[in-house]
Amino acid sequence: KNEVEQSPQNLTAQEGEFITINCSYSVGISALHWLQQHPGGGIVSLFMLSSGKKKHGRLIATINIQEKHSSLHITASHPRDSAVYICAVKGSQGNLIFGKGTKLSVKP
Amino acid sequence: NAGVTQTPKFRVLKTGQSMTLLCAQDMNHEYMYWYRQDPGMGLRLIHYSVGEGTTAKGEVPDGYNVSRLKKQNFLLGLESAAPSQTSVYFCASSPIRFNEKLFFGSGTQLSVL
Numbered sequence: 001k002n003e004v005e006q007s008p009q010n011l012t013a014q015e016g017e018f019i020t021i022n023c024s025y026s027v028g029i030s031a032l033h034w035l036q037q038h039p040g041g042g043i044v045s046l047f048m049l050s051s052g053k054k055k056h057g058r059l060i061a062t063i064n065i066q067e068k069h070s071s072l073h074i075t076a077s078h079p080r081d082s083a084v085y086i087c088a089v090k091g092s093q094g095n096l097i098f099g100k101g102t103k104l105s106v107k108p
Numbered sequence: 109n110a111g112v113t114q115t116p117k118f119r120v121l122k123t124g125q126s127m128t129l130l131c132a133q134d135m136n137h138e139y140m141y142w143y144r145q146d147p148g149m150g151l152r153l154i155h156y157s158v159g160e161g162t163t164a165k166g167e168v169p170d171g172y173n174v175s176r177l178k179k180q181n182f183l184l185g186l187e188s189a190a191p192s193q194t195s196v197y198f199c200a201s202s203p204i205r206f207n208e209k210l211f212f213g214s215g216t217q218l219s220v221l
Contacts, residue, residue: 004150031208043198043212086150095167096207098150 003027006087006099013106019074021102023087026068030090034061034072037084037101046072046085077106110134114199114213121189121220129184129216131199137211139202140182141166142174144195145215151198157182158206189220 007022023032034046047054047061049070054061058077063070074081087099112133121127131140142154153166160179171193173185182201186193199213 033210035210035212041196041215041217043200043215045210045212048208088151090207094206096151096153098152100148100150 002100003097004087004089004099006085006102008102009100010103011105013077013104015078015106015108017077017106019077019081019104019106021072021085021087021104023070023072023089023099024068025070025087025089025097027089027097028092029065029068030092030094032063032070032090033086033088033096034070035086035088037086039083043086074104079106079108082106112199112201112211112213114197114216116216117214118217119219121186121218123190123220125189126185126187127189127218128186129197129199129218131182131184131201131213132180133182133201133211134180135201135203135211136179137201137203138179139206140176141200141202141210142172142182142184143198143200144168145198146195154184154197191220194218194220 005024031050033048037043058075060073082105084101084103086101088096115130141156143151152168155174157163157176163174175183197216200210
């Protein structure tokens, strides 16, 4: 069983829809990252959080430490949000364990 | 702002050839990392550095060597390339703490024939 599981693997949405991407993990962590990989391949760090909720523009990330679960929400989705979203957890040893990513496609 | 710059962006090698990938960052970051990304798998750490002159092995170090002679540069070497090293390689850096606030390069697509 993978230590970091993302769901869904693929997601297609219509422009304007509210989107949720989930990340579950099975190890103890000190922090969790959400990353965005553009269609051209570049990777950008979106959030790092260890508790509660963070918001940046139309993106919201939440984490529930007890349930070992995090969600990334996108409000009012736009075609430019099309990307692969990657969850990564920072384990107790400091190492990062990456999920396989969720491929999001937002249609106009 | 250049950020993290990787060169080259693409490379094709024959089995047994050697090459060096260069990663340069202009943000004065202490930590630097080399990852590989393969289809159907998450990013995996090859080697990392916690400061100038230091290097350490990550999750998948075999077949690779690294050097960090200058704080701004982190080199990844393949001494004798193998088809299993066909992958997309990403360099990253972080400023203060290990594996926090990561900045990534744009990636290097490497094919080994």
